Amino acid sequence: MTVAVVLFTSDLRLHDNPVLRAALREADEVVPLFVRDDAVHRAGFDAPNRSAFLADCLTGLDAGLRRRGGRLVVRRGEVAAEVRRLAGETGAASVHVAAGVSRYAARREERLRDALAGPGCVLHIHDAVVTALAPGRAVPAGKDHYAVFTPYFRRWKAEGVRGTLAAPRTVRVPDGLVGGPVPDRDAVRNVSPGLARGGEDTGRRLMASWLDGAMADYQDRHDDLAGDATSRLSPHLHFGTVSAAELVRRAREKGGPGGEAFVRQLAWREFHHQVLAARPEASWSDYRPRHDRWRFDEDEITAWKTGRTGYPLVDAAMRQLAHEGWMHNRGRLPAASFLTKTLYVDWRVGARHFLDLLVDGDIANNQLNWQWAAGTGTDTRPNRVLNPVIQGKRFDPRGAYVRRWVPELAELAGASVHEPWKLERRERARLDYPEPVVDLAEARSRFERARGLS
Known part of the structure; x- marks a missing residue:
């Protein structure tokens, strides 16, 4: 035997x-x-x-x-x-x-x-x-990885994805094996109260529902913070309860603008895996050093972690993270930009905090997305700064996402929720919401001086 x-x-x-x-x-x-x-x-x-x-x-x-x-x-x-x-x-x-x-x-x-x-x-x-395509399979001539997403994506699309394998009908296991108990979720302490359930059955139901339903509108709605029209499959991809290869194949078979847009996002995950496979040190070292002399203001960092920066979109995103152990991708970008460029804090501080909370906390995607946001990674515009007010008005125009996660601002109407500091002093005091921890214009000027842009 x-x-x-x-x-x-x-x-x-x-x-x-x-x-x-x-x-x-x-x-x-x-x-x-x-x-x-x-x-x-x-x-x-x-x-x-x-x-x-x-x-x-x-x-x-x-x-x-x-x-x-x-x-x-x-x-x-x-x-x-x-x-x-x-x-x-x-x-x-x-x-x-x-x-x-x-x-x-x-x-x-x-x-x-x-x-x-x-x-x-x-x-x-x-x-x-773990990925649909082996990290070393799509590489440019004479190099071990792609450093820019767009040419990688063209090459990745041209490569075939392996066929999908059915689950086995029978699995014979030797008798008499000794093992410990399967871990119990209820025994884990300090879990975010809104954490989703895991497991292959759950993941496959979620995948089927996504492919047959909301994915069709993904192209138009993936940035809609309040609509929450994303797949929420990232934790299942991280733990492998859903196969990346199967998901890519099935999304391509569905096709349409939504399927194409979703496959592109899956390719971003693969892109980061191939970067880290070639440059494992990028998990904690700058992929492209900018010679930053990062600030460390403990009060500002605490305000960011707890969703009390005074900038509603950032605070909403950070509170969603604390409650669900997950954050909408459109919220992750301004939250990370705010820490690394507006507060000018080392991206590793943010990456560590995300790893402490994110259920989909993946070294390749978490660390390299943080480096992208900080401008030390693969971003071709490393010095862009995402203004949280503009981002809020663009991707949460009616303020529904902010009001969901920042109940102090629930009474404010429309896009005004993104600029509560413009209210009269008496109204601001009634809200019990903090003043901004930093002036955006001053922070941007500080960042540009630090990067030698002015």
């Missing part, structure tokens, strides 16, 4: 999972394994929102495996050591895992190779599992 180990990482699904399918083709029995890595805890990456969502995902994965005659084996410790131990217990001849792009993923693969070399267990690393 041959045995293979399937190490689940960011691919917590049974549908369209090349890692699981390859192991099932190769062996009579498989060990579906998830290791709760102590290194993730030490790094503080197991933030409450992601831990709770992960618990949902693992619970769903275990349930799906049990419906097929198997179960999920959960262990805790150093990943390579736990995999080696399990391979020894079962006599497994191979281990299958999805390729990653972060420095952590690269080190995990190295340690797995070293750990399995002695027992003679073969390690198989599978591309195009």
Whole structure:
């Protein structure tokens, strides 16, 4: 009886999972394994929102495996050591895992190779599992990655996406395996009260509803903050409960302006993965240094984190983040620009705070989007500054998004909600809403001087 180990990482699904399918083709029995890595805890990456969502995902994965005659084996410790131990217990001849792009993923693969070399267990690393296209597949001549999105997108579109794999009907797991309990969402503390539920079943229902419904209007409505007309699939892509390859294929099959616009956004995710795969140091170092001498004003940073900057759009976005563990993409841009360019605070401060709260907190997309906003990343206009008032009037023209998340301003009408400081002093005092922490014109001038633009 041959045995293979399937190490689940960011691919917590049974549908369209090349890692699981390859192991099932190769062996009579498989060990579906998830290791709760102590290194993730030490790094503080197991933030409450992601831990709770992960618990949902693992619970769903275990349930799906049990419906097929198997179960999920959960262990805790150093990943390579736990995999080696399990391979020894079962006599497994191979281990299958999805390729990653972060420095952590690269080190995990190295340690797995070293750990399995002695027992003679073969390690198989599978591309195009976490992303629709392997990060190194679309590259310019003579280089290892694209630094600008538009030429990458042209090349990415020209590449074919692999076919979609059905979920297996049966998963045979060796008897007698010892594992810990599947994590329980209810055991996680300090979870955002509005955090969505995770798991493959939830993700697939959400994907089907999106593809058959609201995606058709995505081209026209994706920037509508109040309408919230986005897919909300980013947490499922991060944990792999929904396949990026399947999502791209199905969105392309639906077609239309909405499908095309949505696929373009999926390509942005792939773009950041290929940048980080080539430049793993970009997770914390400037991709394109601007020689910034960042400010650090603790009161201003606290005001930004708590949604008390006095700029309603920024505050609404930050409060949505705190409540849901998620933020509308159109809110992320001005919130990040405000911290890095208006307050001129190091982008790493913002990236860390987002990682503390975002359920879709992904190293490639979080860090490189923050660098894009700060002008130290791949933005071809690195010194642009997003004015939160203009952004609010453009993308929340009636102020509904702001009033939803900043109830102090609920009585204000229309676009006036974006400029409460223009009210009479007595009215402002009645609102119990802070004055702006900084003057926008002065802040812009400070930023331009710091970047040597004036």
